[in-house]
Amino acid sequence: MRALVSTGGRRWIPALALGVACGAQAAPGSDPIAWLQRAAEAARSTSYGGTFAHSNGERTSTVRITHVNVSGEEHERIEPLDGPPLEIVRKNDEMFCYFPDAKTVRLDRRVTPRFFPAILSPTPAAIASSYDVKLGQTERVLGFDCQWIRLDPKDNLRYAQRLCSEINTGLVIRAKTFNEQNQMIELYTFTDLKLGRDVAKGDVRSIFEARVKRWVTDAQPREEAKSVDTGWAVTNPPAGFEKVTELRRTLPGRPQPVSQIIYSDGLASLSVFIEPNAPPRMAESSSEDGTTTFFVHPMGESLVSVLGEVPLAAAQQVGRSVARRP
Amino acid sequence: MTQEISSLMDGEAPAHEAESAIRSCSASGEHKETWLIYHAIGDAMRGQTPRVLALPEAVIEALKAQPTVLAPRRRAIDSTFARVALAAAASVATLGVVGWLGSQGGQGDTSPVIAKSSSPIQPVSNTTILRENAPDVRDYLAAHRQQPSAELYRPVNNRAPAQAR
Numbered sequence: 269m270r271a272l273v274s275t276g277g278r279r280w281i282p283a284l285a286l287g288v289a290c291g292a293q294a295a296p297g298s299d300p301i302a303w304l305q306r307a308a309e310a311a312r313s314t315s316y317g318g319t320f321a322h323s324n325g326e327r328t329s330t331v332r333i334t335h336v337n338v339s340g341e342e343h344e345r346i347e348p349l350d351g352p353p354l355e356i357v358r359k360n361d362e363m364f365c366y367f368p369d370a371k372t373v374r375l376d377r378r379v380t381p382r383f384f385p386a387i388l389s390p391t392p393a394a395i396a397s398s399y400d401v402k403l404g405q406t407e408r409v410l411g412f413d414c415q416w417i418r419l420d421p422k423d424n425l426r427y428a429q430r431l432c433s434e435i436n437t438g439l440v441i442r443a444k445t446f447n448e449q450n451q452m453i454e455l456y457t458f459t460d461l462k463l464g465r466d467v468a469k470g471d472v473r474s475i476f477e478a479r480v481k482r483w484v485t486d487a488q489p490r491e492e493a494k495s496v497d498t499g500w501a502v503t504n505p506p507a508g509f510e511k512v513t514e515l516r517r518t519l520p521g522r523p524q525p526v527s528q529i530i531y532s533d534g535l536a537s538l539s540v541f542i543e544p545n546a547p548p549r550m551a552e553s554s555s556e557d558g559t560t561t562f563f564v565h566p567m568g569e570s571l572v573s574v575l576g577e578v579p580l581a582a583a584q585q586v587g588r589s590v591a592r593r594p
Numbered sequence: 595m596t597q598e599i600s601s602l603m604d605g606e607a608p609a610h611e612a613e614s615a616i617r618s619c620s621a622s623g624e625h626k627e628t629w630l631i632y633h634a635i636g637d638a639m640r641g642q643t644p645r646v647l648a649l650p651e652a653v654i655e656a657l658k659a660q661p662t663v664l665a666p667r668r669r670a671i672d673s674t675f676a677r678v679a680l681a682a683a684a685s686v687a688t689l690g691v692v693g694w695l696g697s698q699g700g701q702g703d704t705s706p707v708i709a710k711s712s713s714p715i716q717p718v719s720n721t722t723i724l725r726e727n728a729p730d731v732r733d734y735l736a737a738h739r740q741q742p743s744a745e746l747y748r749p750v751n752n753r754a755p756a757q758a759r
Contacts, residue, residue, distance in 0.1 A: 354742075367744050537738075538738075555731070
């Protein structure tokens with residue numbers, strides 16, 4: 269019996285390995301959804317390392333990233349290169365955020381893939397219901413041949429995106445977001461990049477951990493990352509936006525946790541925050557910077573704040589339709 | 595009377611003139627405004643943050659009429675934030691709207707905006723304004739992106755931390 273199972277297994281393993289290898293190698297032809305699928309998969313399954321620049325509205329930042337996949341497990345190290353030192357070391361969804369100045373390591377669980385180049389949800393097929401997806405030009409970017417994927421929104425509740433997918437691996441190595449006036453409002457681009465075997469696996473380890481003798485561990489964010497019933501609901505989310513999760517987060521200066529509901533259309537995401545309206549604010553207010561929209565909607569004794577990479581119209585539609593769950 | 599107020603500010607007014615200037619500043623709204631504006635201008639020219647806490651409506655209105663100076667955005671910023679930020683910009687003399695969203699990942703490059711401003715108001719830290727009047731967007735950004743900034747992290751020290759690793 270044991271021999272039988274084992275023989276069956278042996279037959280399958282090479283076939284699987286070949287299939288995976290082909291999936292990472294072969295470009296998916298002319299189907300734009302297949303390109304999206306491959307780009308989403310590449311951010312998880314391939315190895316890459318380098319530095320990318322991120323411009324969003326008034327802000328610009330540079331980030332060093334190394335990502336490897338060992339036996340199906342993701343290991344990643346992210347280090348913002350601007351401002352006070354910090355690094356995020358991630359194993360699958362477990363995040364360790366080291367703040368050497370505060371000698372504190374913050375534990376958290378990744379709720380949505382929000383870090384470039386992992387900007388697509390694992391099920392990009394749903395994206396096609398909200399965006400017209402087409403293949404654009406092929407172009408040489410950072411020394412790699414790339415296929416541009418064009419995503420144009422079907423309504424005014426999300427932004428147009430252009431993703432530059434490296435042809436051999438599918439990895440998104442440049443991403444641009446455009447507003448309704450066709451102005452670029454956000455840009456992610458690698459400035460140097462290594463792929464596959466060129467990536468040193470040791471680079472995903474923490475470099476700050478050894479610098480501090482006794483780290484204070486703050487595990488509260490990880491506890492808070494668990495889904496809870498906040499008692500609140502968005503009754504009229506924009507078409508295509510699905511609830512990812514809802515939880516309660518401690519924010520600085522608040523005596524009690526704030527309810528957070530996260531929505532995504534597979535590409536853009538937004539968070540709805542609900543907390544006591546104190547000191548009371550009466551008027552709605554909003555601000556936009558690049559793709560980041562912030563909309564505040566006082567609702568009697570509660571204050572609803574929407575923050576996301578969506579146009580103001582979408583944030584308003586969400587914020588104004590928040591209600592207590594019956 | 596404006597000359598007397600000016601002299602008073604410079605410490606050059608004789609006693610009787612000073613008394614009359616102080617009286618008029620206390621009694622007349624117009625002269626009080628003059629007093630406030632002179633101080634704001636003086637502070638700004640010395641490169642200090644104006645100490646004035648309530649600038650006259652006229653200055654705020656003038657600032658509102660120039661949204662591109664303070665907020666070079668593709669859409670005008672709505673209601674309360676604009677009012678709060680502009681009022682704060684006038685009173686605390688800061689950049690306000692431009693910087694406060696941008697301050698999440700560092701201070702951002704806001705200097706070109708200041709350079710264009712014809713106002714003598716000097717910029718100071720852009721993180722002080724909205725905190726007391728509006729929710730701090732950086733808290734929400736960090737929670738949304740799960741990307742806490744080191745600055746934002748500080749309050750955690752006030753919580754009961756878990757044992758060291």
